[in-house]
Each structure stands twice: as C-alpha cells, then as structure tokens.
Amino acid sequence: MRAFKKYLMAGLLIWAPLVITTWVVWTLVSTLESILPESLSARALLGVDVPGLRFLIVLLVLLLTGALTANFIGQALVDRWERLMGRIPLIRSIYNSVKQVGDTLLAPNGQAFRQAVLVQYPRVGAWTIAFVTGVPGGEAARHLSGDYVSVYVPTTPNPTSGFFLMVPRADIVALNMSVDAALKYIVSMGAVAPPPPPQESH
Template identity: 55%
Template sequence: MKKYLLAGLLVWLPLAITIWVLHAILGMLDGVFAALLTAGQAVLPGAATPLLEMLKSIPGLGVIVMFAGLVLTGVFATNMAGQWALRQGSKILNQIPIVKSIYSSVKQVSDTLFSSSGNAFREAVLVQYPREGSWTIAFVTGKPGGEAGEHLRGDYLSLYVPTTPNPTSGFFLMVPRKDIIELTMSVDEALKYIISMGVVAPPVPVVTKAEPAVIARNQRG
C-alpha cells in the first residue's frame, strides 16, 4: 500500500503544484483586471455599471486583457514617442515624496534584472557559505558599486544566494572572484537543483579539450 501511495503521489504532486502556480498567476491577473473595472465604475457614468459587472463575470477575460495590455505597452515603449512619454512620466514620479523612493528603487532593480544587455542572473556559481568548507549555489548579479565598491579593493562580484526550497528569498554577498567556482549549468538547471533541495541534479557537462584547464583552475581556487 505504501509503495502504491508513493507512486500515485509522484504522479499527481508535480501536476497539482503546476496547476496551483498557474491558478495563482491567473487569479492575480484577474484580480488586477477586476480592480481596474471597479475603478472604472467610480469614474464612468452609472449606465456603464451593468456592462462592467458583466465583464467581471467572464472567466479568463482578465488574463487576455492584461496580456494584450502588456504587449501594447511594450509596443508603445519601444518607439520614440513612447520612450519620450515614459521619461516624462518618470520625471513626475521622481518628484513626488515617498513615491520617488519606491519607484526609483523598483525601476532600477527591474531594469537590471530584465534588461537584455544586463548580466544579472545570467550565471550560476559555487561559493562557500555560510562558513568555509560549506558550498552553495549562487547567482551573479553584477559587481559592487557605490560606496561599498569603493571600499572593496580587487575583483569582487555581487552574488545572490537563494534559500531552499523558496528561491525568492535569500542573501546578498560581495565576494572576491577568486573565491567562487564558475558553473556550466544554466540558471534554470541551478534553480531546479535549489528548489529540489539537491535531489534533481543537472547532468554533468561533456568536457571538451579546452575545458580541463579551466576546471582544474577552478578546483585549485
């Protein structure tokens, strides 16, 4: 009985978690759409209320509208007129107390993470943490900057060390490049390894003729 129970669990657990995550994302998008419709009821004439209520009751409409809105926003933001309008909007938001602190911080982080030319979360590495002799997987987010970068002499890297099994929380470290070991695994493979608590290990890469020297150097480091 235990054998069959575990076999059934292994079949349904990944499917159930996948459905749960998708349901949460779709629910969030529907919630944003419903909030916009509620705001529209306060602005539009009362005659529009029945139409807005009907739109709220259509399942999946919020996901379609929000997806279309993101695409249209992206089209608008990639042309000259849209970029000018976004710059003007950013200037206005950056002049509002409290709002400017939140907006500027979130914008800098999102620009760094999602920029196609950025290096954040493009590379997985091994680093000794939380003590010497213990190793964990981290992601390179760049190099230390500002006042912290001025105090750190030498070649340092900024690392994000995610927690297990929830990688959305973690620790920020600034360590010398010589103290990390570069990995050939992709970021997706590293995340699977972390979330599974080391159970789902990425395949060992095929070593080419040019790679042994690199691997030996990393092991000595």
C-alpha cells in the same frame, strides 16, 4: 506496508508537480486579473463568466505598452512620466527602487541571474549554489579592494528568499549548467542533480 509507501511516493511524484504548477499559474492569473476593475470583467462585458479574460486584457495592455514605448515618441512620454514620479516624495523612493530592480533583472542584455556559480557559504569549506547578479557599486564598492562580484544565494526549497553577498571573484567557481538546471537542483534539495556536461571529443 512497503508497497503502500512505494505507491504513495509514486503518486506524489505524479501529482505534486501538477498541483503546484496549477496553483502557481492560478495565483498569477488571479493576481493580474485583480488589477482590473469589475467593469472589465467577462460578466460585465459579455454577460457570462469567461475565466482568464481579464488576464488576457492585462497581457494585451502590457504588449501594447511595450510596443508604444519602443519608438522615440513613446520613450519621450516615459521619460516625462518618470520625471513626474520623481517629484513625489514618498512615491519617488518606492518607484525608483522597484524600477532599478526591474531594469536590472529584466534587461535583455543584463547579466543578473545569467550564471550559476559555487560559493563557500555559510562558512569556509561548505559550498552552495548562487547566481551572479552583477558587481558591487556605490559606497559599498569603495570599501572593497579587489575584484568582487555580487551573488544571490537562494534558500531551499523556496528560492524566492535568500541572501545577498559580495564575494571576491577568485572565490567563486563558475558552473557549466543552466540557471534552470541550478534552480531545479536547489528546489529539490540536491535530489535532482543536473546531468554532467558532455565531454568534448578530441
């Protein structure tokens, strides 16, 4: 029975990451391919099924869009498009919200999810890993006195859900670990601890 459990766990450790990675990639490819109509499918264009062709088309469109909007003319067209979207009552709220989140998370020089920290949550004395997402703004900032930071506390083992907190900067502890290492630590429920930082030689 002990050998059975040992070999079962060893097999799970090999297959679980492979299966989950395959599922995530397949889901991503399928979602992106569903954006394009069937008229652009491999069977419609070439007469045979080519897995991933529509995904490559979507990727090519994204790259071309990014290249075209990198110059002055492209940016002017984007500005006109955003002004048009801002005039549609229902669409305006959804579009602006999604765009603000995208600009915050995907900006090359942004600070969101660039640093892992320790915060006391859900009570004083209990610590968890969080990610700095910025500083409070708007009306919320006017009600906070002092230096505060915005952090995202992910749940375990699914880090895509979590809690948004505004905490005093003095109450967080900066960690000398990468965001990837912190995410692995969270997803593994603390079982896969990142290695300690190298000691500086004197």
